[in-house]
Amino acid sequence: MTKLFPDVPADRFLPGHPLRRCRGFIFDVDGVLCRGEDPIPRAPEAIERLRRGGKKVIFISNNSTKSRKDYIAKFERLGIPVTEEDLVLSTYATAWYVALEQPGAKVYMVGASGLRAELEGAGLELVEDPFQAEYVVVGSPFDSTGRVREDNAHRITGALRALYHAGAKFVATNPDRIFPAKDGVIPGTGAVIGALSYMLDREPDAIIGKPSKYIVEIALSRLGIPPGDCAIVGDMDTDMLAGERAGMVRVFVRSGAMTEEKLRSLGIEPDFAFDSVIDMLTWEGG
Amino acid sequence: MTKLFPDVPADRFLPGHPLRRCRGFIFDVDGVLCRGEDPIPRAPEAIERLRRGGKKVIFISNNSTKSRKDYIAKFERLGIPVTEEDLVLSTYATAWYVALEQPGAKVYMVGASGLRAELEGAGLELVEDPFQAEYVVVGSPFDSTGRVREDNAHRITGALRALYHAGAKFVATNPDRIFPAKDGVIPGTGAVIGALSYMLDREPDAIIGKPSKYIVEIALSRLGIPPGDCAIVGDMDTDMLAGERAGMVRVFVRSGAMTEEKLRSLGIEPDFAFDSVIDMLTWEGG
Numbered sequence: 001m002t003k004l005f006p007d008v009p010a011d012r013f014l015p016g017h018p019l020r021r022c023r024g025f026i027f028d029v030d031g032v033l034c035r036g037e038d039p040i041p042r043a044p045e046a047i048e049r050l051r052r053g054g055k056k057v058i059f060i061s062n063n064s065t066k067s068r069k070d071y072i073a074k075f076e077r078l079g080i081p082v083t084e085e086d087l088v089l090s091t092y093a094t095a096w097y098v099a100l101e102q103p104g105a106k107v108y109m110v111g112a113s114g115l116r117a118e119l120e121g122a123g124l125e126l127v128e129d130p131f132q133a134e135y136v137v138v139g140s141p142f143d144s145t146g147r148v149r150e151d152n153a154h155r156i157t158g159a160l161r162a163l164y165h166a167g168a169k170f171v172a173t174n175p176d177r178i179f180p181a182k183d184g185v186i187p188g189t190g191a192v193i194g195a196l197s198y199m200l201d202r203e204p205d206a207i208i209g210k211p212s213k214y215i216v217e218i219a220l221s222r223l224g225i226p227p228g229d230c231a232i233v234g235d236m237d238t239d240m241l242a243g244e245r246a247g248m249v250r251v252f253v254r255s256g257a258m259t260e261e262k263l264r265s266l267g268i269e270p271d272f273a274f275d276s277v278i279d280m281l282t283w284e285g286g
Numbered sequence: 287m288t289k290l291f292p293d294v295p296a297d298r299f300l301p302g303h304p305l306r307r308c309r310g311f312i313f314d315v316d317g318v319l320c321r322g323e324d325p326i327p328r329a330p331e332a333i334e335r336l337r338r339g340g341k342k343v344i345f346i347s348n349n350s351t352k353s354r355k356d357y358i359a360k361f362e363r364l365g366i367p368v369t370e371e372d373l374v375l376s377t378y379a380t381a382w383y384v385a386l387e388q389p390g391a392k393v394y395m396v397g398a399s400g401l402r403a404e405l406e407g408a409g410l411e412l413v414e415d416p417f418q419a420e421y422v423v424v425g426s427p428f429d430s431t432g433r434v435r436e437d438n439a440h441r442i443t444g445a446l447r448a449l450y451h452a453g454a455k456f457v458a459t460n461p462d463r464i465f466p467a468k469d470g471v472i473p474g475t476g477a478v479i480g481a482l483s484y485m486l487d488r489e490p491d492a493i494i495g496k497p498s499k500y501i502v503e504i505a506l507s508r509l510g511i512p513p514g515d516c517a518i519v520g521d522m523d524t525d526m527l528a529g530e531r532a533g534m535v536r537v538f539v540r541s542g543a544m545t546e547e548k549l550r551s552l553g554i555e556p557d558f559a560f561d562s563v564i565d566m567l568t569w570e571g572g
Contacts, residue, residue, distance in 0.1 A: 130470070146443030153439030156477060157432030161470040177485045184416070184447040187485055191442060194484025195477040199463045 013053065014284055018272060022249055024056045024223040024230035026216060031235030031256020032277060033059075034078050040255050042278035044079040049281050058219045060088045062209035062238075064139030064173035064189050065112035067121075068092055085222070090173040090209035091115045091139065093218040095122035097208050098135050098171060106132050108162045110155045110192055111139030115173065133162035138192040138204075139173040146186035156195055163200055170196065174209025211238040213245035220246060233277060240268050253277060299339065300570055304558060308535055310342045310509040310516035312374075312502060317521030317542020318563060319345075320364050326541050328564035330365040335567050344505045346374045348495035348524075350425030350459035350475050351398035353407075354378055371508070376459040376495035377401045377425060379504040381408035383494050384421050384457060392418050394448045396441045396478050397425030401459065416448035424478040424490075425459040432472035442481055449486055456482065460495025497524040499531035506532060519563060526554045539563060 013020040027033060033043045050057055059082065063071070068084040068091075075082040091114050098105055099122035106127045107119055119126060119137065127133055136159045141152030162168040176188035189209075197203055208214045220227055232243030235256020240263065243250040252270035254260055260273055274280040299306040313319065319329045336343055345368065349357070354370040354377075361368040377400050384391055385408035392413045393405055405412060405423065413419055422445045427438030448454040462474035475495075483489055494500045506513055518529030521542020526549065529536040538556035540546055546559055560566040 142443065146440065146446075148439040148442075153434040154432065156434075157428065157470075157472055160432075160464065160473055160477075164464065164471050177487070178446065178450065184443075185450050186443055187446055187481070190484045191446075191481040194480040194482070195473070196480070197484065198476045198480025199473055201463070 013281070017283060019231055019249070019251070019280065022055070022229055022231045024058070024220070024225040025050055026058050026060055026219050026223070026230060026232045026243075026248070027277070028210075028232075028234035028236070028239045028256075029059055029061045029074075031258075032233055032253055033080065035256070037077070039078045040276055043276070046277040046281045047080050056223050056225065057086065058088055058222055059086055060093075060210070060215055060219050062090045062174040062176055062215070064090050064094075064115060064176075064209070065143075066091065066114035067117040069117070070114050088215060088219040088222065089114075089118075090215055091118040092121075093215040094137060094139070094171060094173045094208040095119045095124060096218055097206065097214055098137065099123055102134065106134045107137050108133035108135070108155075108158055108168065109137050109139075110152055110159050111137070111141055111173070111189075112143075112149055115139040128158075130158040130160075130162035130168075131166050133166050133168040135171055136162045136168045136196075137171050137173070138189060138196070140176070140187070140189045141192065142187050144181055144186065145183065146181065156192070159192075159196055160199055163196065163202070169206075170202065170204045172204045172207045172209075175207045175212075176209070210234075210236075211241035211245070213242055216242045216246040216248065220248075233280065237263055237266050237268050240270050244268075251280060253280070299567070303569065305517055305535070305537070305566065308341070308515055308517045310344070310506070310511040311336055312344050312346055312505050312509070312516060312518045312529075312534070313563070314496075314518075314520035314522070314525045314542075315345055315347045315360075317544075318519055318539055319366065321542070323363070325364045326562055329562070332563040332567045333366050342509050342511065343372065344374055344508055345372055346379075346496070346501055346505050348376045348460040348462055348501070350376050350380075350401060350462075350495070351429075352377065352400035353403040355403070356400050374501060374505040374508065375400075375404075376501055377404040378407075379501040380423060380425070380457060380459045380494040381405045381410060382504055383492065383500055384423065385409055388420065392420045393423050394419035394421070394441075394444055394454065395423050395425075396438055396445050397423070397427055397459070397475075398429075398435055401425040414444075416444040416446075416454075417452050419448035419452050419454040421457055422448045422454045422482075423457050423459070424475060424482070426462070426473070426475040427478065428473050430467055430472065431469065432467065442478070445478075445482055446485055449482065449488070455492075456488065456490045458490045458493045458495075461493045461498075462495065496520075496522075497527035497531070499528055502528045502532040502534065506534075519566065523549055523552050523554050526556050530554075537566060539566070 177190040227247040231249040255276040463476040513533040517535040541562040
């Protein structure tokens, strides 16, 4: 690892720092390391300090359209060096959730090419005939302008048939409803979940992304550290809920979309709260 | 009106027949007059008898993709002469529901060309810019093979923006979930309702088709006869519910998709039940 900040000490958690005992850190991305394309100040330094102090670090995101390979470029722009091994996106976590439940399962997919890549990477068999499907996996089929990618519109019918006729299991990458975008909001995976759930009067069998614990559990298994010795660092209620469900230490940062007041008004009490990730590192008590 | 059955008397409702006092009849189509493309035996004769006996007759359907003009050909194949004035499809009823609530309203539409024709026919202004919309009207965008028509996939995003940013009202032609088709089930309007409802955590402001009373009320206003003097004739729970909500006499026929046993197991007691529409006419007591 290149030393971007050679003058900072290896582990800035002082004796008595409540996070000193944590050996693993799972970071949410947007609102924690960046806001859209803009980096959060000193976030790269904070990550390097943790790594040099011997902490293990994983980054998680509910993104359902990109593979981990796609995501590396985003981290390069943020100035945080990562490999695929450091990333757990909902595409990847979903693929592994299915692959662990039924290795090599036949999957009918609705979603983007990044999801396809991760499903294939987990050894699953993608099928075009809905009647052959053992699983239906849905991610967002919308691009950043709100247009449906490729032939995904017609795949709603395929997914419906796989669930209705073939008895496939129904797994969704994340429950995200809408996102802000340049010309107005755009739909998330929730559009597909809603369409299928309404038609079949049935919820998905599993939703992998936050606030579910599944995505966090996939990250924890990567860290190989018990959840009680790991912290989740996020800016949203969904991060804190996923962390709580997995039994982790929950760290809220005020650098994202949700205020701490709003978080607490939802009845969620994080274990710790800091202005941003660098403040978590430099905290000296108080 | 051509006399298809010149030898039958004008009004076969005998004195004492419980439907004798009904002056208007609203008929469901599929399961009552036909099953798919196959006519129900003697249904055309039954309709002609009623008409010649001075009864007013209207046909209603939850179909959300066809205009009344499109539907005339279907009736010709069944051997039942109709004009547009005799038909109340959910496309037409939805257009008039909106036009009565806000004449000339700006509408952003998801659906097929038959819906577009009826919206225009009711004097509504169809807009392509979601930010201009006062209403979002959704019908089924799927064709009979389950493929999405034209650019409707991308219209989910437009409808979302009209509801989210422009505060448009949300009106759906019908709540139908799925339909049987040649290669497996196909989605109904419910796919669009589900997608938008999930994303916005909001139900439609109005759903016009059965089991809602709105479509029946549009038909009743066409008949110009009080609901208590009109019968609804249908083969489904949704027909009976719509009739009940509108205060009509409810006639169940056993010629369609739902058994009378199933209907009653849903807690619905029709006022009368017959094997088919001709049996309603020829009933002589018992």
